[in-house]
Amino acid sequence: MQAIYQSPLFLPLVMTVVIIGVFPLLAGYIVLVERKVLADFQVRLGPMRVGPHGLLQPIADALKLLLKEDIIPTNADKFIFWMAPVISTFTALTAFAVLPFTEQLRVADVNVGLLVVSAMSSVGILGIILGGWASNSHYPLLGGLRSAAQLVSYEVALGLALVSGVMSAGTLSMVGIVKTQLARGVWGAFDNFGFMLVPFVIYIIAATAETNRAPFDLPEAESELVAGFHTEYSGFRWALYFLAEYANIFVVSSVAVTLFLGGWLRPFPSVKWLEIPLNYGVPVLLFAGSGVASFPLAKRLKSHIHRVGLIGMAMLLVLLGLLLLVPAVNAAVAGFFWFFVKVSSLVYLMIWFRGTFPRFRYDQLMNIGWKWLIPIGMGCILVNALLGLAGA
Amino acid sequence: MDVILFLLFAAIAVACGVNLVVQKHPIASALSLVGVMGSLAVLYLLLGAEFIAAAQVIVYAGAIMVLFLFVIMLLNAGGEPKTPGKSRMAGLLGIPLMAVLLGLLSYLVQRALPKPAGVTFGAFTGGKPYDVGKAIFTEYMLPFEITSVLILIAILGAIVLARKEID
Amino acid sequence: MTMTSVPLSWYLILSAVLFTLGVAGFLFRRNIITVFMSIELMLNAVNLSFVAFSYQWRQVDGHVYTFFVMVVAAAEAAVGLAIILTVFKNRATLQIDDVDSMKN
Numbered sequence: 001m002q003a004i005y006q007s008p009l010f011l012p013l014v015m016t017v018v019i020i021g022v023f024p025l026l027a028g029y030i031v032l033v034e035r036k037v038l039a040d041f042q043v044r045l046g047p048m049r050v051g052p053h054g055l056l057q058p059i060a061d062a063l064k065l066l067l068k069e070d071i072i073p074t075n076a077d078k079f080i081f082w083m084a085p086v087i088s089t090f091t092a093l094t095a096f097a098v099l100p101f102t103e104q105l106r107v108a109d110v111n112v113g114l115l116v117v118s119a120m121s122s123v124g125i126l127g128i129i130l131g132g133w134a135s136n137s138h139y140p141l142l143g144g145l146r147s148a149a150q151l152v153s154y155e156v157a158l159g160l161a162l163v164s165g166v167m168s169a170g171t172l173s174m175v176g177i178v179k180t181q182l183a184r185g186v187w188g189a190f191d192n193f194g195f196m197l198v199p200f201v202i203y204i205i206a207a208t209a210e211t212n213r214a215p216f217d218l219p220e221a222e223s224e225l226v227a228g229f230h231t232e233y234s235g236f237r238w239a240l241y242f243l244a245e246y247a248n249i250f251v252v253s254s255v256a257v258t259l260f261l262g263g264w265l266r267p268f269p270s271v272k273w274l275e276i277p278l279n280y281g282v283p284v285l286l287f288a289g290s291g292v293a294s295f296p297l298a299k300r301l302k303s304h305i306h307r308v309g310l311i312g313m314a315m316l317l318v319l320l321g322l323l324l325l326v327p328a329v330n331a332a333v334a335g336f337f338w339f340f341v342k343v344s345s346l347v348y349l350m351i352w353f354r355g356t357f358p359r360f361r362y363d364q365l366m367n368i369g370w371k372w373l374i375p376i377g378m379g380c381i382l383v384n385a386l387l388g389l390a391g392a
Numbered sequence: 393m394d395v396i397l398f399l400l401f402a403a404i405a406v407a408c409g410v411n412l413v414v415q416k417h418p419i420a421s422a423l424s425l426v427g428v429m430g431s432l433a434v435l436y437l438l439l440g441a442e443f444i445a446a447a448q449v450i451v452y453a454g455a456i457m458v459l460f461l462f463v464i465m466l467l468n469a470g471g472e473p474k475t476p477g478k479s480r481m482a483g484l485l486g487i488p489l490m491a492v493l494l495g496l497l498s499y500l501v502q503r504a505l506p507k508p509a510g511v512t513f514g515a516f517t518g519g520k521p522y523d524v525g526k527a528i529f530t531e532y533m534l535p536f537e538i539t540s541v542l543i544l545i546a547i548l549g550a551i552v553l554a555r556k557e558i559d
Numbered sequence: 560m561t562m563t564s565v566p567l568s569w570y571l572i573l574s575a576v577l578f579t580l581g582v583a584g585f586l587f588r589r590n591i592i593t594v595f596m597s598i599e600l601m602l603n604a605v606n607l608s609f610v611a612f613s614y615q616w617r618q619v620d621g622h623v624y625t626f627f628v629m630v631v632a633a634a635e636a637a638v639g640l641a642i643i644l645t646v647f648k649n650r651a652t653l654q655i656d657d658v659d660s661m662k663n
Binding site: 436452 | 563566567569572573576583588596599600607610614619620622623629630631634636637641645653
Binding site: 077080083110111112115116118119120122123125126129130132133141144145148149151152155172 | 419420423426430442443445446447449450453454455457458459461462465466520521522
């Protein structure tokens, strides 16, 4: 029995199973958060019916999608129509293999980690293009063409921003990148006398475009193209595209966190006396605080079951916050906690973009990509090289 | 394990390669080519070429094939009409002769190589980005710079060819 | 030879098979895009031999060659597809047999 735990394949296999099993649920809850946050921006409530404050909505949605009739258009290319969402999902989930959640908690640490992520995101484009083409319909074809042009353009800007990040980290291994930041005592985004903020901003903009998110969501612009490349998709296949999209959002956020925001490191990792207040204070405040804040909400609910459910969840959150006060538990999950806090903030930022910016016109999109992001990204590499020489 | 992985991905590569040649529609051919490139990337990993494997997927499967698909979709290129039989002999003899040629080639390769040349995963670790980068920027500096000029020329050529006529 | 190692010749044979398939596609197919893809297949087959030889000599040079081949292939794809677009614009066909005004 002991041998199984110590096998080098044990942790990667467990992590793989956990990621594949848990991520669809997580994606569902990211959708719920998105709907709730957007609703909040627009001064409404968002989903409220299923579960207390709509907490069970993702599960209901997933059930609905699984039970829906599977429609394949008559003149569609059946094999490619079937393949395309599989390619998207497969590549998006493969990228998880190299994400370091903490130093130990990861599937693999390969010395081309960052390249694997960008390889998977570039192959993922194929899924979108092929899906748009195989539907054999006008709107999906237009959506597919648009996304091909957009993703190829913004991949260049994304790559240039990544090169800047790699220049200051000096390695392509995802674990190695975080370790370099620990050794230098500064997050990647503030390295080189703070200049790295420029590539960080470029990365965030390009990543938003790479994941087809508003304001760059032209491939699925509702007002022009119905739903873009996945207009003809329904039921489970559509759910796969959806899963791929949210997996991509998670992956680009994780890469940003790893490369620019110190991965699993807490803020100010080199300042020793901040360890207690940050590693203990913040999680407890976050979990127990939100738990306590949920109690008054529960009183106003009309349905008895919902009220009990929400109180139960609030108790769970408080309990989780208190559990994090135990030093052994805290030491084990602090890195994981920080990683997720950072990723969640970036996901929130992307939702914020969607709630704030109007969609760009097609020529504006290309202008931003080719005339602004790519030249600035190239300039960043040059300046970074000079600053790196000055700093060394 | 090495043998199984090699045979699996070699079989996928060959099957996709055959599919590329026999499929009537360019999109199906392009998809098969992606399959070949993906399985070749795995074989590169088995040969210890980590950087090249990643570059293969990024450059070939990601960039070049997306460009191909983009053009196929833009031109809405359908399947090709059946060409009237130019030569019946070619149709009859082509495949057997190809098999003979391949058999001869494999036999010669098998004969020419020293016997103990076996490939074991992990025996060669010189394919890391660091090693490749070092070779490119020291030993192969001049070819690298010339290639960058070549790319510049290719960009200019593509723009000149594809731009709209100014009336 | 143990079961855990693959003979290097297998890689070279695979490379030869893929190259032959590329040649076959190049000769038999009439769609200019498929012909172009066959060329890419041939380049890939050659790359496999480069990487295999690199393994055999435990040197990184083969990887560098492969890298250059990739770069050239990318440049070639950009220019080649631009030419295909131009041909299609002028002739409204992708069949290489139809583009023969230099013949006779």
